Amino acid sequence: MPIKTYRQAINEAMAQEMRRDSTVIVIGEDVAGGAGCAGERDAYGGVMGVTKGLFPEFGESRVIDTPITESAIMGAAAGAAQTGLRPIAELMFMDFLGVCFDQIYNQAAKFRYMFGGKAQCPMVVRTMAGAGLRGGAQHSQNLTQMVTMVPGLKVVCPTNAYDAKGLLVSAIRDNDCVIFVEDKFLYDTSCEVPDELYTIPFGEANFLREGSDVTIVGISNTVHKAVAVADRLAAEGISCDVIDPRTTSPLDEEAIIESVETTGRLVVVDEMTPRCGIAADISSIVAEKAFGALRAPIRKVTAAHSPIPFAPALEDAWMPQESDIEAAVRSVLEYRR
Amino acid sequence: MPLDKKQFLQAYRTMRTIRDFEYRVSDEFGKGNIPGFLHLYAGQEAIATGMCMNLDDDDYIVSTHRGHGHCIAKGGDVGDMMKEIMAKQGGSCAGKGGSMHIAAVEKGMLGANAIVGGGPPLIVGAALSAKTLGTDRVGVSFTGDGGSNQGTTFEAMNLAVVLQLPAIFLFENNGYGEGTAAGYAVGSRDIASRAAAFGMPALKVDGADIFAVYDTCKKAVKHCRGGKGPIAIEASITRFRGHFEGDAQAYRGADEVKRLMKEMDCLTIAGAQAIRKKLATRAQLNAIDRDVAAYIDESAKAALAAPGPDVSELLTDVYSSAY
Numbered sequence: 029m030p031i032k033t034y035r036q037a038i039n040e041a042m043a044q045e046m047r048r049d050s051t052v053i054v055i056g057e058d059v060a061g062g063a064g065c066a067g068e069r070d071a072y073g074g075v076m077g078v079t080k081g082l083f084p085e086f087g088e089s090r091v092i093d094t095p096i097t098e099s100a101i102m103g104a105a106a107g108a109a110q111t112g113l114r115p116i117a118e119l120m121f122m123d124f125l126g127v128c129f130d131q132i133y134n135q136a137a138k139f140r141y142m143f144g145g146k147a148q149c150p151m152v153v154r155t156m157a158g159a160g161l162r163g164g165a166q167h168s169q170n171l172t173q174m175v176t177m178v179p180g181l182k183v184v185c186p187t188n189a190y191d192a193k194g195l196l197v198s199a200i201r202d203n204d205c206v207i208f209v210e211d212k213f214l215y216d217t218s219c220e221v222p223d224e225l226y227t228i229p230f231g232e233a234n235f236l237r238e239g240s241d242v243t244i245v246g247i248s249n250t251v252h253k254a255v256a257v258a259d260r261l262a263a264e265g266i267s268c269d270v271i272d273p274r275t276t277s278p279l280d281e282e283a284i285i286e287s288v289e290t291t292g293r294l295v296v297v298d299e300m301t302p303r304c305g306i307a308a309d310i311s312s313i314v315a316e317k318a319f320g321a322l323r324a325p326i327r328k329v330t331a332a333h334s335p336i337p338f339a340p341a342l343e344d345a346w347m348p349q350e351s352d353i354e355a356a357v358r359s360v361l362e363y364r365r
Numbered sequence: 366m367p368l369d370k371k372q373f374l375q376a377y378r379t380m381r382t383i384r385d386f387e388y389r390v391s392d393e394f395g396k397g398n399i400p401g402f403l404h405l406y407a408g409q410e411a412i413a414t415g416m417c418m419n420l421d422d423d424d425y426i427v428s429t430h431r432g433h434g435h436c437i438a439k440g441g442d443v444g445d446m447m448k449e450i451m452a453k454q455g456g457s458c459a460g461k462g463g464s465m466h467i468a469a470v471e472k473g474m475l476g477a478n479a480i481v482g483g484g485p486p487l488i489v490g491a492a493l494s495a496k497t498l499g500t501d502r503v504g505v506s507f508t509g510d511g512g513s514n515q516g517t518t519f520e521a522m523n524l525a526v527v528l529q530l531p532a533i534f535l536f537e538n539n540g541y542g543e544g545t546a547a548g549y550a551v552g553s554r555d556i557a558s559r560a561a562a563f564g565m566p567a568l569k570v571d572g573a574d575i576f577a578v579y580d581t582c583k584k585a586v587k588h589c590r591g592g593k594g595p596i597a598i599e600a601s602i603t604r605f606r607g608h609f610e611g612d613a614q615a616y617r618g619a620d621e622v623k624r625l626m627k628e629m630d631c632l633t634i635a636g637a638q639a640i641r642k643k644l645a646t647r648a649q650l651n652a653i654d655r656d657v658a659a660y661i662d663e664s665a666k667a668a669l670a671a672p673g674p675d676v677s678e679l680l681t682d683v684y685s686s687a688y
């Protein structure tokens with residue numbers, strides 16, 4: 029099977045869906061680039077090159093460069109989704125959610141329900157999240173928790189190229205507004221990705237490692253840190269279940285609960301601030317539904333409760349690191365009542 | 366009053382300082398000494414300089430992601446800025462902000478902003494406090510052509526008109542927002558007339574001409590201080606560098622940058638004009654160039670040698686008091 033990067037897999041999902049369905053469009057800032065310029069068109073293909081090549085193939089009626097105008101981009105996508113298109117709207121950095129959130133959470137998310145099931149909003153918001161690139165307080169945040177809490181939105185956080193393609197195809201075909209959170213750190217990672225179209229259903233977790241001592245749940249890039257820790261600890265005879273929920277809404281609660289029922293111990297990792305986050309949410313679900321199985325308090329490994337600092341040493345301290353995950357795993361194992 | 370001899374030399378020094386600062390951080394970035402993203406102001410120096418020379422220390426400005434020049438022009442400490450951009454102790458923002466959040470709050474430079482369109486509403490607030498507190502301060506938002514299209518900018522202009530606030534909306538039209546031309550993204554084509562449609566006067570100026578920028582900004586500041594409400598300025602200019610350092614700029618025409626760097630270099634234009642007007646001699650300008658070069662070199666070396674912030678500072682300054 030061919031090896032593709034996360035970037036290529038996402039690009040291929042869009043291109044193949046656009047060929048299959050002429051109502052799929054891409055809209056955002058510099059999704060092609062070069063509009064109105066003397067030089068090349070498609071000069072960017074998105075700031076990370078993820079939409080590169082779509083413009084030459086599908087043209088300016090389906091790959092639409094916009095002014096800097098997030099609120100109108102999201103609103104236009106939502107309105108178009110209600111009226112026959114399947115827009116993929118790009119929000120360059122997830123941090124910019126603040127500029128356009130109304131159109132997403134008050135509009136796109138609510139059409140179907142508010143209008144008694146008579147409207148729909150089949151749109152995808154592709155966005156990019158994650159710290160560690162020294163982007164500072166306004167270009168580094170993962171705000172997955174903010175969208176996950178909104179009824180009506182579906183939220184996808186692919187962690188590898190294979191999942192990214194299958195989940196994006198599902199997102200494009202879905203009849204609800206899907207927030208597709210790409211992790212900046214993963215664009216150049218690669219794995220086997222089929223050339224054919226395929227879908228991965230939402231709400232089905234992926235087990236990356238199977239073990240019996242501790243359950244580790246990770247979101248986005250933290251899954252890879254969890255796997256690295258699990259592999260290191262395996263050498264000491266500590267075996268971990270590592271679960272990637274892949275979608276935070278819907279969430280595969282069953283997979284997590286089943287795992288905790290075997291291991292009795294849970295460490296949840298995300299790269300978000302600790303209050304009201306995904307780790308907090310999963311912890312509460314497990315505390316409620318698998319309390320009897322727990323042999324130690326649940327441990328959350330999250331970022332610090334502060335804006336994201338610029339200086340590398342501070343940012344590294346802000347982010348959950350493998351050493352933090354390892355310490356949490358050891359602490360739940362050592363816990364005695 | 367147009368720029369006199371003394372003022373001209375000051376303007377030239379500020380512009381040269383910004384230019385050298387930007388080229389030095391570009392070099393240091395290339396050597397791996399600067400983390401994160403860098404957006405340089407090279408080419409646009411006359412705009413920040415001509416505006417800020419008309420402001421006092423207690424007037425306010427807000428800036429963009431391309432904020433080093435605004436910060437220097439408003440009197441920010443170059444050494445502290447260099448440290449900030451290199452993420453060092455003693456940096457203007459204690460190493461927590463970086464290039465995109467460079468600030469000199471004590472000088473009324475209320476911050477660079479990594480959210481395009483983040484600044485204009487903030488300057489409405491600064492102008493509101495000036496009006497409410499009865500000071501004669503004015504607020505200036507520097508915004509790009511790209512930022513001129515953002516909803517927040519439109520809302521800010523309208524509110525400033527409604528409340529008749531001493532705010533100057535200074536649009537730096539450098540032709541591009543990232544890789545998209547202003548000619549495509551600004552639907553009205555003309556940023557000034559669109560601002561005027563909100564109900565304020567709007568001026569246009571050649572942003573490469575420090576004399577013209579200075580005069581235009583002087584009028585704008587006088588208008589605001591005179592209690593006549595907000596005013597807009599559109600300054601046309603070009604960007605010498607990519608959108609960010611590392612931008613291949615395939616969207617620009619062949620030789621476009623080279624040509625514009627020749628035709629629109631505010632420093633070359635200023636030097637030639639000043640000599641013609643007998644405001645300065647070549648020798649005086651050369652002396653400033655040498656002086657500034659040494660100053661920037663010293664600042665960069667000090668920043669390179671400084672230690673990074675201590676990890677214990679991660680959770681300080683999240684709130685105003687113990688939390």
Ligand SMILES: Cc1ncc(C[n+]2csc(CCOP(=O)(O)OP(=O)(O)O)c2C)c(N)n1
Pocket residue numbers: 057096098120124127429430431479480481482508509510511512513539541542543608
């Ligand atoms: C809300 C928001 N949208 C998009 C971006 C990404 N971005 C950063 S700078 C920029 C272009 C800004 O263009 P302009 O306002 O003309 O300023 P210039 O870069 O030319 O100085 C874009 C799109 C951002 N930082 N914030």
Ligand SMILES: [Mg+2]
Pocket residue numbers: 509510511537538539540541542543
């Ligand atoms: Mg611009």
